[in-house]
Amino acid sequence: MKAARVRLSDGEVAWVRGLHPADVPAVRALHVHLSDRDRYYRFFGLGPAGAAKLAAHLSDDSGTGHGALGCFLHDRLVGVAQYEVLEDPDEAEIALVVDAPTRAHGVATLLLEHLIDVAGQKGVRRFVADVLAENSKMLGVFAALGLPIRTSASSPERHVILSLDPTRDYRDAVARRAAAAAAAPPWPGSADGSAGCGC
Numbered sequence: 562m563k564a565a566r567v568r569l570s571d572g573e574v575a576w577v578r579g580l581h582p583a584d585v586p587a588v589r590a591l592h593v594h595l596s597d598r599d600r601y602y603r604f605f606g607l608g609p610a611g612a613a614k615l616a617a618h619l620s621d622d623s624g625t626g627h628g629a630l631g632c633f634l635h636d637r638l639v640g641v642a643q644y645e646v647l648e649d650p651d652e653a654e655i656a657l658v659v660d661a662p663t664r665a666h667g668v669a670t671l672l673l674e675h676l677i678d679v680a681g682q683k684g685v686r687r688f689v690a691d692v693l694a695e696n697s698k699m700l701g702v703f704a705a706l707g708l709p710i711r712t713s714a715s716s717p718e719r720h721v722i723l724s725l726d727p728t729r730d731y732r733d734a735v736a737r738r739a740a741a742a743a744a745a746p747p748w749p750g751s752a753d754g755s756a757g758c759g760c
């Protein structure tokens with residue numbers, strides 16, 4: 562996808578785009594610097610070798626059955642969202658991670674909105690995710706998207722199914738989030754549109 566300019570909820574301007582092989586070091590750094598808890602939430606455990614392999618996979622833009630988007634703030638990678646098409650090509654498994662200092666600014670939500678567009682264009686109709694039941698942040702972000710959602714309550718994980726049919730609720734939620742982000746005052750010195758995506 563072409564880089565998309567987005568506005569975070571604190572007024573900062575960021576960019577969302579597909580990852581490329583040149584992004585491997587940034588993707589690896591993002592995952593290596595996760596706290597133990599975040600690594601557990603994201604992977605249920607991942608060592609440095611796993612991080613290198615994952616970075617190569619996420620940054621590989623040549624495959625057809627998967628895709629990954631990055632969110633860049635001041636040229637720094639602050640979040641990644643990925644999908645992997647499953648045996649049923651209507652379904653893709655998704656996972657996300659956002660750098661801790663940049664959380665609660667809408668990065669995960671914006672990445673998901675763009676991932677929905679990208680995967681939808683490839684024919685994906687449902688996103689699925691296995692999330693630890695205690696990971697209320699991730700479950701909250703999924704629930705707030707505005708898409709029809711089904712969550713199975715088996716402990717310790719929740720199996721989440723999001724239908725990608727763009728319902729009116731979803732379009733309204735996207736518009737509300739965009740309006741909230743646009744209304745937020747820009748931070749002093751924020752790029753606010755003057756800077757391009759140097760990535």
Ligand SMILES: CC(C)(COP(=O)(O)OP(=O)(O)OC[C@H]1O[C@@H](n2cnc3c(N)ncnc32)[C@H](O)[C@@H]1OP(=O)(O)O)[C@@H](O)C(=O)NCCC(=O)NCCS
Pocket residue numbers: 569570599600602603655656657658659660663664665666667668669670671690691692696698699701702705738739741742
């Ligand atoms: C879960 C995770 C990805 C969420 O990332 P995030 O960027 O902080 O998520 P968002 O900012 O989009 O959403 C967080 C909150 O901001 C709110 N928000 C999102 N966009 C907003 C906007 N434009 N304006 C105002 N608020 C907004 C959301 O509603 C949400 O509210 P809540 O805290 O009341 O639930 C992040 O915490 C993370 O990386 N955790 C560790 C890894 C992990 O758990 N991965 C999941 C594996 S599938």
